[in-house]
Amino acid sequence: MNAYPEFYHLAAERYSCRKYTNAPVSRELIMAVLDTVRLAPSACNKQPWKFLVLDTPELRDIVIRSYSRDWIKEAPVYIVALGLHDEAWHRSFDGKDHTDVDVSIAVEHLCLGAASLGLGTCWVCNFDPAIVREGLNLPDNVEPIAIIPMGYPDSDGTVPEKKRKPFDEIVKWGKY
Template identity: 65%
Template sequence: MKSNAYPQLYRLCEQRYSCRAYSDRKVERDTVLTVLDIVRLAPSACNRQPWKFLVADSDEQRAAILSSYDREWIRTAPEFIVACGIHDEAWHRGCDGKDHTDVDVSIAVEHLCLAATSLGLGTCWVCNFDPKAIAEAFGLPEGVEPVAIIPLGYPAEGVEVPAKKRKELDEIVKWGRF
């Protein structure tokens, strides 16, 4: 089922993918700031906004990212943003104490990915990395956890949006009980 109610949003979501090949074109600072300004608008539980987004701006930080996630494709990204969660600032559900840091940061990261897509940029969530190396390279204080690394850049020439394999609505939606 293709939504006709929000054609621009639907198209944007179709275009967003995990980019694993970037051109060497630098992303302009104003463009990075535009993407991050949209991140700022992301909702969070009780509006706590328990996050910081760190833009890698040194060779040491870039090297830490590349060594903490040793894949050849990530080396092509011209920019990296590290999404961090601050557990002490997050909302914790009263009945069981569930920490919503990861939920809130995930919402903000997807805002980042969609904003980047709208500007012709590619992104990819990277969650399989060495958090200790990132924490050290970025000087993260205790209680601040790197949640995701987001490579950011213009997709390499010739890269096409891959076909998405998604479950059908009837596979993911139930009305009433499970």
């Protein structure tokens, strides 16, 4: 039972791409993807984020030095998602900072937007933030949260199998 066939298909087909062609991604296409980020919701509409596009060899080298796996070198462009904790909404009851939540929503918009345009992406969170912070001259109040390599997938068009928990393991009705 699927009430949203186009969106469901997009979500089902999107995967973490770790193999890219060497074709460049046009600035126009990058801007179209990033416009989906601009549309992402956030707590109290604070939008506590910035997204840096790294597409030159010098800037790409910062990411390559911060992440030890070779596959990332193939992607022609990286987008670094930055969190602005001092601009985020903080829940009054316990002070919970929603920066990570808001940036995650925006990154998922980015990944789905890229997939809708035929581009592959992958969330990368296991990187050395000190290298990224220093290389990109980030102020102390700006946190590098994720790196998103982006490019044209180098595949035969088949979507890798996604291992997902069954519906009844993740959804409950009523109380826990």
